Amino acid sequence: MQDEPDGELLRRFAHGDRDAFEALFRQFEREVYRWILRIVREPGVAEDALVEAFWRAYRGRARFDPSRSFGAWMRRIATNCALDQLKATQRRRWVSLPREPVGRVPPSQDSTRGEPGPAMPGRLTTFELADNIRHAFAKLPPKLRIVATLALIEELPHAEIADALGVPLGTVKSRLFRATRELRAELTRLGIQT
Amino acid sequence: MTDDQLKEVLHRAFARPEPDDPGGDLWTQVAARCDEAPRWSYVDLGLFAGACAALALFPDWIWLLAYHL
Numbered sequence: 321m322q323d324e325p326d327g328e329l330l331r332r333f334a335h336g337d338r339d340a341f342e343a344l345f346r347q348f349e350r351e352v353y354r355w356i357l358r359i360v361r362e363p364g365v366a367e368d369a370l371v372e373a374f375w376r377a378y379r380g381r382a383r384f385d386p387s388r389s390f391g392a393w394m395r396r397i398a399t400n401c402a403l404d405q406l407k408a409t410q411r412r413r414w415v416s417l418p419r420e421p422v423g424r425v426p427p428s429q430d431s432t433r434g435e436p437g438p439a440m441p442g443r444l445t446t447f448e449l450a451d452n453i454r455h456a457f458a459k460l461p462p463k464l465r466i467v468a469t470l471a472l473i474e475e476l477p478h479a480e481i482a483d484a485l486g487v488p489l490g491t492v493k494s495r496l497f498r499a500t501r502e503l504r505a506e507l508t509r510l511g512i513q514t
Numbered sequence: 515m516t517d518d519q520l521k522e523v524l525h526r527a528f529a530r531p532e533p534d535d536p537g538g539d540l541w542t543q544v545a546a547r548c549d550e551a552p553r554w555s556y557v558d559l560g561l562f563a564g565a566c567a568a569l570a571l572f573p574d575w576i577w578l579l580a581y582h583l
Contacts, residue, residue, distance in 0.1 A: 338545075338548075341548075342541060342545075345541055346541070349540065350535055350536070353535065353536050354534060354535075357531050357534075362531065363531060363532075363533060363537065366531075366536075367536050367537065367540060370536065370540060371543045371544050371547055372547075374544045375544060375547040375548055379548075446526075449523075449526075449527075450526060450527040453524065454527050454528065457524070457527070469528075472520065472521050472524050473521075473525065473528050475521070500520065503520070504520070
């Protein structure tokens, strides 16, 4: 987490000072971008969400308490923007055709791109396997997906995820449980051993 | 597949995205967005239309609306 800006800068921001806002943007831009990118995993989408996040912060500046952490406040806004981007991406995917399970290929045709995973039967190529997993992951509801991304891929502590999402720790755990269950079910449907 | 194996499979499928920094200076976009006039969403318009319709049908509800505002 970045060093917290001084209180005077935060007070000026809360009162609508554009220069103060730009100074905060310059200080936190990279950190917020990296956080969003960890969730949405597409640089272009992350940039859109970053602009949206700082715009929401500026719009909601009067509600910001300068005695609190700007970084934490900004991270929560950024998380919500990233979540909205995931929802928008999923809505766009509704128009695409549903994927059918990929037929397995004989082991002799298995790709040599990368080592096969320990639990994989070695019948899907590595590329197909990764593609199927990404597809299964993309089918998770956004609220579960964001938790699964941060917990399983980024391996962040549950408490940190709860703080970023603004939900209780128990909610994070239950969403992670549901996400894992749905992910396993989808991988099974796609013909991947779970 | 154990939880650890599931994590390993996910790590293989989801490489860390690059680049780590925004492609350009996004401040101009943020500043332009902040200067835009407030936009009404369909939800806002729907709520406004619903409130107007309700008040037209039940004028006494103005007190209820006033209480919530």
